Amino acid sequence: MKRFFLSKSLPCAAVLLAAVTTLAAPSALAQAPAWPTKAVKLLVGSPPGGPSDITARLFAEALSKRTGQPALVENRPGAGNNLAAAAAAKAEPDGHTLVLSPDTVLTVNPLVYGNQGFDARNDLVSVSIVASFSQMLVCNPSVGVKTAAELVDKAKSTRITYASGGPGVPGHLAAEMFLQSSGARMDHVPYRGPAPATQAVLAGEVGCGFLATPTVIQHVKAGKLNALAVSAGTPSPLAPDVPTLAKALSQPNLDVSFRLVLQVAKGTPAPVLAAIERATMDILKEPDIRTRLLASDLVVQGSSSAQAHQVMQAEMARWEPLVKRLELKAN
Template sequence: MKRILATALAIAASAAIAQTTTASTSSGQATSTGSGQAWPAKPVRLLVGSPPGGPSDITARTFGDQITKRTGQPVVVENRPGAGNNLAAGVAAKADPDGYTLVLSPDTVLTVNPLVYGTQGFDARKDLLSISVLASFSQMLVCHPSVGVSTAAELVAKAKTAQMNYASGGPGVPGHLAAEMFLQASGAKMQHVPYRGPAPATQAVLAGEVACGFLATPTVVPHVKAGKLKALAVSSSTPSPLAPDVPTLAKALNQPDLDASFRLVLQTAAGTPPAVVAQIEKLSAAIMQDPDVKAKLQTYDLVGIGSTSAQAQKVMGGEIARWEPLVKRLGLKAD
């Protein structure tokens, strides 16, 4: 009788533990790594390689708030702009490989920066591990009203007969790549004027110092609505919810396959234990696929994704293959 009672109690206890674990996992809360340590068990540092207000920053703060809400651990978002997001990425690459220093970067840190910036004290493709593609974003082609164009076709026609220029936040950043894809597809020519970040590039176009630029949609839409800039196209394959009347670049140039969208990738130091990576990956998917999170990001022209680590690494391989030929053809190098 005692043995039967003991066995019954053991079974009941096991069932209770299993039920608790299942409830915790399904709610997106931290779960054990298998070594008895749950992630996160302490505050998390999340680096962003751009100033506040851009796609990376908006996504990072939304993501960090959700981690805190779901696990109770604070997430400190730290902006370290510069060198095409390399400054922030470099800090994460050299951090302890324990999953407590993360970085959210546009995919250009992996796809083009190793070719554009040369030695940065770290190798992004070897020293960083991609955990998840959190979101995707695009750029908007805008021009100063004094340029006198209302469509991308008009800009192409003008650029073929007159010397024109365009601004970007630096060599190899998304705005630069989107512009070069546009020029390659249209046959037009414009002189690239790189600035030290997207904010001064935007100001240059607003001031009429530079004619046009591919810039972050949430940043320039208010200026478009105020009549200070003219919107000609968005670089993604689908219209922006912030400006549904602005055509896609594919439609504007009548080239259906034209798409210059970019991804925001959550990364950590290579060598981080697989069990920790698996927990971060799982929590990332739960957060980024949450309908409320996706709806919030959409108001900033961001598409929530939350991929697995394997998917992220596969996507990055494809993006490297897509952008490397363009970078090499242009001979892009940072000063």
């Protein structure tokens, strides 16, 4: 009797399981987010040609191919990337407006800028850390230094200036971390963006500057600028012979790198956020994307949203003491 009962029960169980699965399938499908359902706008807070813009255009191209929906990059430069971030924060929270910004929008800008009409730390949600990048320390040949050690020695006895694209931008922060770590003193000359800052160093109006490697490498190769160091903990693929600050200053743990963070407006539904996160991580695994970003001195990260949040919390804690010590305020 026991054997007969089991043989009859197994087919019934299988039928019941199939029925439950069939009924559950439409429900599961209904829960899957339909994203994107229209064109995706990807905002960038810097002019064309910078790390954020280069990454955004590669990402948008790949996203469009992957989803079949247009992905359009829109540059809204100004206020240390705040203009683009604010527009994304105020957009409809449906996942169709994204913003790609350097992490300084979260870590530094809230301390530097006055009322911008939004709170980057609370009005935006980080989807993923897309890539990391560094800055290159360059000097006009007229300064007469070819190594970071020579610059440190000379800056202790001679007034030397350095340029940046504005208060609190990566180049400014990298320079101040360099000065703090080395004990040297240099005077900051802020400009309205990295392009005029680069031109100022080229013209000799300002002695040195921490600037994006892709922006200055051509001038280094032409002999118009001397490359002293890169701020990240690893050498730049565009300039492998230029030492890191860690090596130049004999401080192994010194790593002054920055991150590009993909964000959406707070209130974006969790399933949509998960779909964007999944698409981003898949795109950043593509060999062609990784190669093209590396060629622009960008190191692919591809973190999860949770990981991005944890890293940003740590970066806020790292930069806040420096910002407060310098009493950084944007005009």
